[in-house]
Amino acid sequence: MAESDTIKSDETLLEIIEVLYDRGGATVTDVADVVDVSKSTVHRHLATLQKHDYVAKEGHEYALGFRFLDLGGHVRHRNPIHKQVKSLVRNIAEETGEFVGFLVEEHGLGTYIYSEWGSEGVGNDVRIGRRIHLHQSAAGKAILANLPEERTAAIIDEHGLPERTPKTITDREELERNLETIRERGYAYAHGEHTEGLWAVAVPVHDVNGGIAGGLLVVGPTYRMRGEQFEDELPEYLLGAAKEFELNMSHL
């Protein structure tokens, strides 16, 4: 419970990594300006990272190195369902032509472990591994609606309901009503709650123990996501795909 004590040098190290992440590369002084430590300290931290190939130095610019790709790939492959997720997402992307993603929950936030642009798939700055607030995403809402009630409450308590677009649901009561609807109907919509101009449909995907494995999501521009196609056929299709996926997972 108590906030265990942490290691200061580690925290600055991570902070430096964060800066390199945000800026996509920075010099010693750049970093020192942002992270409140002396240049020499920054330099030593970067030297340590460089020694272990965590950052690459090009001229005076330091940037995150391929070691992170390695670690990231590891995290993704550790997840046993990843291979199945990949083909699931890919098939649906091909079928629908839209952007398709699979979101999982960790620490109360959502992470896409795989995504795919279909032929018509629209921008959306979703990046594999980028963490997003669950309530801002159709897939996240599908997850929230299917977690044990107290877990959902704990997540909202911890992370709040920050706004991302004017459409984002920031009122707790409203969200809970929305989740209730999602539970009843079996799938979730998002109407520009994450990115304006984009609508999404998502269904929950269960794991073998009946827990929630993640959320399967299709995103498209508003004009293409209206009407029967969006409101009936697509959700039904996704529910079927999720069910099939769950069956595949159950006899592994």
Next chain:
Amino acid sequence: MAESDTIKSDETLLEIIEVLYDRGGATVTDVADVVDVSKSTVHRHLATLQKHDYVAKEGHEYALGFRFLDLGGHVRHRNPIHKQVKSLVRNIAEETGEFVGFLVEEHGLGTYIYSEWGSEGVGNDVRIGRRIHLHQSAAGKAILANLPEERTAAIIDEHGLPERTPKTITDREELERNLETIRERGYAYAHGEHTEGLWAVAVPVHDVNGGIAGGLLVVGPTYRMRGEQFEDELPEYLLGAAKEFELNMSHL
């Protein structure tokens, strides 16, 4: 030049990450057994990582968290050629049905920034971002053969020629003869030098400045990689694909 001084706590932190990477999850005592520090120290490092979502704790097990996926994705997307590489690799995988990958060089080691299994694509434990020795891979040899001579020499000096299978070329003279052949003929073979039972063909891919951007590789089981198909058609096809890729890159 001089080995700049590094930060000890950072190094243990990275060492701990490495352990979690190798084992795919470990308890405090597990880590303390391997990394020569006290349990309390390990605990504090892990607590720090956990606080920032770099590790996830499940029961008593700590494992690398999705934060690394995020960072890894960032590294990959920063690379401007990534998007083109993706479609290049994917097309060839579809065409050949085999495993296809794109290897780049950093710090004298190779990293796959994208790979794809075709319909028949065979196992190969290649994992995105995993770092491998260049001389153990057809793609790596294609790169080594096309780097400036002194850079190639420096890489061999630094990393040596460790064996991975009995087929791996560990003799420097032999490797240099091999590279010479590759330069002349324009593409590289590997006959089980990385994984026994797998043969590969690879071609170098140049960047806009005429430098070497990476190596494009096709891997398959020995029995499927023999004969004319393997020895003539496939290399020619890859050379064509690489050329087309280079053209696409030149007018961006």
Next chain:
DNA sequence: ATAATTGTTCCGTCTCATGGAACGGTGAAC
């Protein structure tokens, strides 16, 4: 040429990371 930045190294100081011991909780053994 000079000045103004940069990254890097050096050094003395005092913070803070460390190991060891104590605590609390959980599960196996008897």
Next chain:
DNA sequence: GTTCACCGTTCCATGAGACGGAACAATTAT
């Protein structure tokens, strides 16, 4: 049910080592 063993976590005193600031080197701008 009680004991024992082993786990993660917290506490504390101590000395290693992370830190800031100054000096140096190497570029680039003026």
